[in-house]
Amino acid sequence: MPPEIAGIVGFIVTLVLIALRLPVAVAMGLVGIVGSIPLAGWPAVKFMLGTQPFEAVHPYGLSVVPLFIFMGVFAAHAGLSRNLYEGIYAFVGHVRGGLAIATIGACAGFGAICGSSLATAATMSRVALPEMRRKGYAESLAAASVAAGGTLGVLIPPSIILVIYALLTRESIGALFAAALIPGLLGMGLYMLAVRLRTRLDPTLGPAGDRRTGGQRLQALARTWDVAALFALVIGGIYAGLFSPTEAAAIGAAGAFAFAALRGQLNRQVLAAGIRETAVTSGMIFFILIGAALFNFFIESSNLPQFLVGVVSGLDWPAWTVMVVLLAFYLLLGCFMDSLSMMLLTVPFVFPVVTHLGYDPVWFGIILVTVIELGLITPPIGMNLFVIQSTATDISLVRIMRGVTPFILADVARLAILTAFPALTLALPRWLGL
Incomplete structure (x- = not known):
């Protein structure tokens, strides 16, 4: 053979x-x-x-993985996710689907200090899902908004998946973090738009809540200072050149630990559980x-990467055609595999093909993570769907799968936009000189 x-x-x-x-x-x-x-x-x-x-x-760069996991674990214990959720809800809770919109915004914010989609989905399901169900939201919309919002944790920096991609391809972690910011915000906006369109077609899915006064909104916004401070410390420090991504991860982990301690949320049991969760996930x-x-x-x-490069060159297809085929391959693979495994399994032989076609490796990294993110909510093996179902066992998996359809369409639209306009991904790292 x-x-x-x-x-x-x-x-x-x-x-x-x-x-x-x-x-x-x-x-x-x-x-x-x-x-x-x-x-x-x-x-x-x-x-x-x-x-x-x-x-x-x-590799030294891998030390950020347990540090970012540690930061996310203790940020959840410190109550940062609830403060963020309530702060956003104060501004949008009075519109139809406002709680679901607040959930997506809180997922994006918490993902920025967590770096893991599964951890974001698990944390926000405990914070937002009971509140949406209490306010009369349809279970399909409530569960699906948490599952979809949780996927933003894999893209909005800091992202563990982007760190792994950087180490596999020897690209700059800082450049990838910068490149992911606009696509992450675009994804958040499209998810929110999907909620608005869905509740406009069927207002019973997400009834409007009470309108908050200006003073109440300012108070709720002020309580989110901890999230803003941690994000600015970690990401702002990297972009400003104050410290490396590994140093930023260590500072972020120490900051999250300090928040949990200062708020009285740190005891022997919480400390042991947090260290155990960090160790198990890292392992x-x-x-x-x-x-x-x-x-x-x-x-x-097996020389498979070189073989595939030769096959693609021999086909004489336009580069965009090959990229469409690759994206379709990843969409199909995402239905059956988790994100980290999919990246580690395919990047060694896909990356040479992509660079041979002349595509920017940083841009491809963001496109790849976007497709992987879509796989987290794509039936039948969307990992976030199972995370939500495990925390809300009375909601059937079929109902959650039906609810994520608008969010899948939003992700497909985002993928098309980022593919058609690479500048949306590459402008920020180039402006920062990364």
């Missing part, structure tokens, strides 16, 4: 193993080891087993990174 065909077969086998519920890290690692033996020989594989696991997790990510490193050795041994 030619090595390139072996690479394609290995990729398909990995997908099959994942579909059979084998852990993603195990599936990638197993295929990487077994597939590399006939391609590279046992001595090379033995050397790879002794070096690749360490090489996968030792899961690092385990997947090790599996991906073993799989990438197999992909490189």
Whole structure:
């Protein structure tokens, strides 16, 4: 069997193993080891087993992962998510669908200090979902707005997924964070528009609440100072060149911890639970990174990236046609895989094709994360849908899936806009000189 065909077969086998519920890290690692033996020989594989696991997790840049996770965990314990939610609701609660709009805005804000979509969805489901149900919101809209809003945590900086992409492709973390800001805000705006259109067609889905006075709005806005301060400290410090992304993550983690302590939310149980959650989540990510490193050795041994570049060159297709095919591939893959696994599994052989076509790697990173974000709410395996269903067990998964349809359409529209107008993604990092 030619090595390139072996690479394609290995990729398909990995997908099959994942579909059979084998852990993603195990599936990638197993295929990487077994597939590399006939391609590279046992001595090379033995050397790879002794070096690749360490090489996968030792880069200095990966230290931001547990730090950003720690920041998100203790920011939730400090009550930052509730203050942000109530602050936005004070301004939009009087319109139809106002609570859902406030939920999406709060998800975007909390995602900016969390960096994880799953954590954002889980946190906001506990804050916003009970309130929307108490105000008479349809369960489909309430659950779907939390699930969709939670996806903003993967794009609005700081983002763990963007850090992983930067390490895989050796791009600047700061440039990717800057490039993600406008697309993230665009996504938030389109989600809010989807809620407005949905409640205009059917006002019973999200009844309007009471209008707040100017004084009440200012008071609610003032209580969001902690979120603004933490965001300005972390992201503003990076863009101003005061410290590196790793230093910013450490400062953000210390800030979130301090907020939790100063508000009396920190005790022995909370501290132990927060450290345990940080360790478990970080360990899961690092385990997947090790599996991906073993799989990438197999992909490189098969010469699959070079083979695909040659195939694309031989087809003589326009670059935009190839990009449309890649986006369709990711949309399909997103229905069955989680975001981190999808990126680690595909970037090693997709990235050379994209750069060969002349696309900007920072722009492609944002497009890729946008597609991955869409996969988080796409049935049947949209991870955010299961997170919401696990916190609201009386809401059927089918009802949540129906409710996310307008948000899926909003994401498709955002993807089309960002693809058609790359300047929306690249203007800010170029202006900042990143």
